[in-house]
Structure formats: C-alpha cells, structure tokens
Amino acid sequence: MKLSAKWKLKLRALARQYCCTFAALFWLLSITYCGTETPMPPVTLAPGDTATLAPATRADAHAEATPAAVTTLIVPTPFITAPAAAQAAIIPILMYHHLNELPASATELDLTWTVAPENFELQLQWLAERGYHSITMAQVAAHLKEKKPLPRKPIVISFDDGWAEGYSVAFPLLRRYNFLGVYYVYTNPLGKSQFLSRPQLKEMAGAGMDIEAHTLTHPHLRTLAGDAAFKEIAESKTNLEKEIGKPVTSFAYPFGEHNGAITKLVKRAGFSSAVTIAPGYRQRADELYTLHRIRVSYRDTLSEFAARLPN
Numbered sequence: 514m515k516l517s518a519k520w521k522l523k524l525r526a527l528a529r530q531y532c533c534t535f536a537a538l539f540w541l542l543s544i545t546y547c548g549t550e551t552p553m554p555p556v557t558l559a560p561g562d563t564a565t566l567a568p569a570t571r572a573d574a575h576a577e578a579t580p581a582a583v584t585t586l587i588v589p590t591p592f593i594t595a596p597a598a599a600q601a602a603i604i605p606i607l608m609y610h611h612l613n614e615l616p617a618s619a620t621e622l623d624l625t626w627t628v629a630p631e632n633f634e635l636q637l638q639w640l641a642e643r644g645y646h647s648i649t650m651a652q653v654a655a656h657l658k659e660k661k662p663l664p665r666k667p668i669v670i671s672f673d674d675g676w677a678e679g680y681s682v683a684f685p686l687l688r689r690y691n692f693l694g695v696y697y698v699y700t701n702p703l704g705k706s707q708f709l710s711r712p713q714l715k716e717m718a719g720a721g722m723d724i725e726a727h728t729l730t731h732p733h734l735r736t737l738a739g740d741a742a743f744k745e746i747a748e749s750k751t752n753l754e755k756e757i758g759k760p761v762t763s764f765a766y767p768f769g770e771h772n773g774a775i776t777k778l779v780k781r782a783g784f785s786s787a788v789t790i791a792p793g794y795r796q797r798a799d800e801l802y803t804l805h806r807i808r809v810s811y812r813d814t815l816s817e818f819a820a821r822l823p824n
C-alpha cells in the first residue's frame with residue numbers, strides 16, 4: 514500500500530510523540546526507584562581538617578561517635594550546624610578554679626571553688642568515655658557568630674585565675690585524656706607563689722591549651738572608672754598575646770560581674786566572646802559576651818556532675 518505524503522508526515526509525528534512519552538515514563542520510573550540525589554564523591558580529610566561534611570540532625574547530636582569505616586572520617590566530624598538566630602546552641606562550658614585536696618576544716622568558700630584532683634580525673638574520664646570533644650573559645654564564637662560547624666559533643670573545660678594547679682594537676686590530666694583546657698588568667702600574679710609562671714603558660718599554649726584573659730589584678734570592674742576598667746581588660750589581652758605569641762580572644766569577668774558598660778569595654782578591647790558564672794549550657798549568638806558556665810565543686814558526685822550536662 515502506498516501512503517500519501519500527508520499520512521507519512523502524520524505517522525512520523527505520532528512516532529515522535531510516543532517516543533517522548535516512553536522517555537518521560539522511563540525517567541519517572543528511574544527517579545522513583547533510584548532517588549533523585551546525585552551520589553557524592555568520598556571526602557578524604559587530613560588530621561586537623563575542618564571541612565564540612567553533611568550536617569547531622571539534632572537526634573544525632575549527642576549520639577556516641579562511631580568508628581570510621583573508610584578513609585572518609587579520620588578526624589572528629591565537624592557536624593553541628595549553628596542554630597537559627599533565636600535558638601541556643603548546646604555547648605557546656607565547665608568552670609574550675611582550684612584543684613586540690615582539702616582538709617576537713619575547709620570552709621564553704623573553699624569547697625565551692627575547689628575540686629579534688631581525683632574527682633577531676635574521674636570527670637575527664639567520664640567525658641572521654643562519652644565521646645566529648647573539647648573546643649576553644651574561638652571555636653565557640655565562630656560557631657555562634659559565623660555558623661562554623663563544631664565537633665560532635667563539644668565541651669569547653671575552663672580554669673579561672675591562673676592557679677599553679679592548672680599546670681601541675683590539670684595540664685597532664687588533660688593531655689592524658691586528649692582534651693584541651695581554656696585558661697582564663699589574670700596577669701599580674703604570673704610567676705608568683707601559687708600561680709602559673711610565664712614559661713608554664715607558654716609551654717601550655719604551645720601544647721594546644723587555650724590561654725584567655727581575666728584582667729590584670731582581678732578587680733571588681735563595676736567599681737572602677739571607665740578608663741581604669743578598660744586598662745584592666747585590654748592590657749590583660751595584650752600582655753598575654755605578647756607572652757604566648759597567639760591571639761587572645763575571650764574574656765572572663767572577675768567574680769562574674771558584668772553590666773552593659775563593662776561588656777562594651779570588652780568588645781572595644783577586641784574580644785570576640787566573654788564568659789560569666791551564670792549557670793547553663795545553652796549559648797546564644799546574642800549572648801556572646803554573657804556566655805553561661807557550669808561550676809564544678811568539691812562535693813559534686815560524678816552523677817551530679819553528669820546531671821548538669823546535656824543528655
């Protein structure tokens with residue numbers, strides 16, 4: 514049978530139409546069964562890298578770390594994405610002062626601001642076993658301010674004032690459990706009896722400890738005139754930076770005392786964060802200069818210590 518030119522054209526158009534329909538059907542089937550995401554190539558990280566991997570959900574946030582199966586995860590996974598503006602990040606900042614054995618005659622004040630070395634080690638062991646990763650205050654600020662990711666189960670282990678035990682007790686124990694400490698040091702007594710020496714400070718900074726500022730003389734800042742308060746705040750930063758050769762970016766208010774005027778001075782001095790002694794572990798971007806801390810005291814049992822941390 515001979516087809517007219519008109520019919521030939523019609524048949525060709527029909528064939529094209531069915532061809533497109535089959536192609537469309539095939540595409541639909543393929544994305545239904547295979548998913549629509551393009552598989553990601555494996556990522557290889559070197560130790561110390563902080564490249565962002567796929568962010569995990571909040572449900573994973575405090576799950577135990579699983580060992581790396583392939584070459585992709587040889588460093589702690591930076592995974593906690595920064596919270597939305599109104600939400601808080603879960604970053605416990607522990608606060609220690611003295612690390613000593615106390616006699617039975619110890620006062621309430623001594624008991625409040627001291628932890629026995631043996632208990633301190635048990636606390637570090639507990640944190641290590643549960644997969645906590647110690648971080649610096651610069652990391653806290655970068656997370657809250659610039660949405661930089663943090664390692665799994667972040668924690669800050671801070672020590673106030675610059676007592677000698679920070680070197681003799683805390684430093685070796687921190688290293689044993691692969692943690693870093695944040696030392697808020699006031700600088701005038703450095704090298705004096707019961708305080709850290711300048712070489713010790715330098716050695717700890719060189720070993721990865723985070724050395725931060727706590728004024729020159731530990732005054733009640735609210736009682737000082739603006740200029741005097743600014744000198745205490747700003748010069749402690751420059752003194753320490755000269756001493757350790759690294760930036761000092763965080764400040765601890767002596768006695769936890771702060772107000773709007775003092776916070777302004779801390780910002781003017783160039784600090785990117787400041788810590789108080791107000792309890793809690795929820796940290797917000799709009800509270801970068803009034804961050805919360807968790808005080809650890811002499812009478813705290815391990816379960817009381819654990820109860821103050823996020824589940």
Ligand SMILES: [Zn+2]
Nearest residue numbers: 673674767768
């Ligand atoms: Zn202090």
